[in-house]
Amino acid sequence: MSNKIALVTGGSRGLGKDMALKLAAKGLDVIVTYNNRAEDAQNVVTQIEAAGRKAAALQLNTGELQSFDGFVERLKSVLTNHFKTGHFDFLVNNAGQGGYSPINAVTEAFFDDLLNVHFKGVYFLTQKLLPLMNDGGGIVNVSSGLTRVSVPGSSVYGSLKSAVETLTRYQAKELGVRGIRANVVAPGAIMTDFGNGHLRSDESLQKMISSMTALGRPGVAEDIGGVVAFLCSEDARWVNGQRIEASGGMQL
Numbered sequence: 557m558s559n560k561i562a563l564v565t566g567g568s569r570g571l572g573k574d575m576a577l578k579l580a581a582k583g584l585d586v587i588v589t590y591n592n593r594a595e596d597a598q599n600v601v602t603q604i605e606a607a608g609r610k611a612a613a614l615q616l617n618t619g620e621l622q623s624f625d626g627f628v629e630r631l632k633s634v635l636t637n638h639f640k641t642g643h644f645d646f647l648v649n650n651a652g653q654g655g656y657s658p659i660n661a662v663t664e665a666f667f668d669d670l671l672n673v674h675f676k677g678v679y680f681l682t683q684k685l686l687p688l689m690n691d692g693g694g695i696v697n698v699s700s701g702l703t704r705v706s707v708p709g710s711s712v713y714g715s716l717k718s719a720v721e722t723l724t725r726y727q728a729k730e731l732g733v734r735g736i737r738a739n740v741v742a743p744g745a746i747m748t749d750f751g752n753g754h755l756r757s758d759e760s761l762q763k764m765i766s767s768m769t770a771l772g773r774p775g776v777a778e779d780i781g782g783v784v785a786f787l788c789s790e791d792a793r794w795v796n797g798q799r800i801e802a803s804g805g806m807q808l
Contacts, residue, residue, distance in 0.1 A: 559610070560693075561644040562788055563587045563631075565618055565681070566651030568597035570748035571698070574781030575648055580604040580611070582785045585639060587631070589616035589651065612638050618651040618677035619669065624684050631688065645693035646788040647685055649678045649720075652698070656709040667712055674716040679723060692735040696787050697724045701744040701803045717742075721799055728797035737796040739787050744803020746775040770805025779804070 562579045566572040567588025576586045577600070586604050590597035590613060597613035604611035612634050616627050635641055655670045657663075678697060699721050702714035720740070727738035745765045747756040765774045783802050786792050 559583070559585045560646070560788075561585045561587065561610075561635075561639060561641070562646040562648060563589070563644050563685070564648040564650055565589045565616065566591070567648075568593045568600055568613070571743065571746065571777050571780050572648075572650045573600050574777040575650060575784045576600050576611075576781075577603060577607075578781035578785035579646075579648075579788060580607050580609040582789055583609070584646070584785075584788065585610040587612045587614060587634065587644065589614050589618075589627075591615070591617050591651070610639060616651070618649075618681060619673035621672065621677060621680055624681055627681075628684050628688070631685075635688070643688050643690045645690050646696065647682060647689065647693075648696045648698070648784055648788070649682065650696075650698045650784075651677075655713055657712070658709055659711050662712055670712050670716055674713065675719045675723075678720055682727070686731075689736060694736060694788055694792075695724070695727055695731075695738040696784050697721075697727075697738070697740050698784075699740045699742040699799065701742055701801060701806055703742065704801065705807050724799075725797050732796070737787075737792070739792075739795060739797065740799040741780065741783050741787065742799055742801040742803070743780050744769070744775050744801065744806045746777060746780065748777050765806070768807050769803065770808055773804065775802070775804055 562584045564572050564576045567576040568590035576588050579586050601611040601613050697720050699717040702710045703718045724738045724740045762774050766772050780802055
């Protein structure tokens with residue numbers, strides 16, 4: 557039986573890197589995408605291969621929808637030549653970017669930039685990849701604690717992640733006929749270089765996050781990957797259409 561394969565968008569660093577490594581640790585082969593950090597992505601591939609699994613990296617900007625057809629063709633080629641198969645099993649829509657602005661300062665360009673990456677891109681990339689997904693596989697969409705907790709400056713990002721959460725329930729319903737599950741992982745505040753290291757470089761913000769989190773600290777990338785890997789395993793075969801928040805108990 558061929559090995560299960562997971563595709564993680566934005567898998568070269570931060571949360572995506574940890575997801576890719578945790579998926580490999582669970583015995584899956586992994587394809588990661590990167591926007592412009594080819595060296596970082598190759599480093600992830602090397603680590604996965606060192607652990608005895610197959611891996612590959614492909615360039616993809618999830619905000620450039622016109623590039624998706626070309627990406628699908630490159631993915632088909634990698635699946636055929638490197639993984640000796642025509643299909644993969646799990647799609648993790650993780651790629652994203654930060655964006656902070658009060659409502660009265662949001663421009664249409666700012667809005668559209670986040671819209672394309674965080675919702676439109678997720679919607680249509682998934683649509684284009686469905687023919688390559690095996691029945692019985694799964695989709696994990698990465699959302700945010702900001703759909704539940706409102707933090708000034710994140711109205712666009714939080715709203716688009718709410719749209720992704722609604723989409724996930726529709727995916728679960730419509731793809732159930734193929735045995736494909738769809739779930740959301742919603743990280744809380746995590747110290748990565750996301751949003752130009754927004755949290756990691758601000759000690760006062762870290763203290764504030766710690767004070768409102770039951771476990772008393774901000775999150776780190778290694779807090780999230782295992783949750784995604786669980787959802788891409790047989791252990792989670794009956795988990796479908798769910799939002800799992802991994803935030804250490806923020807603002808309970």
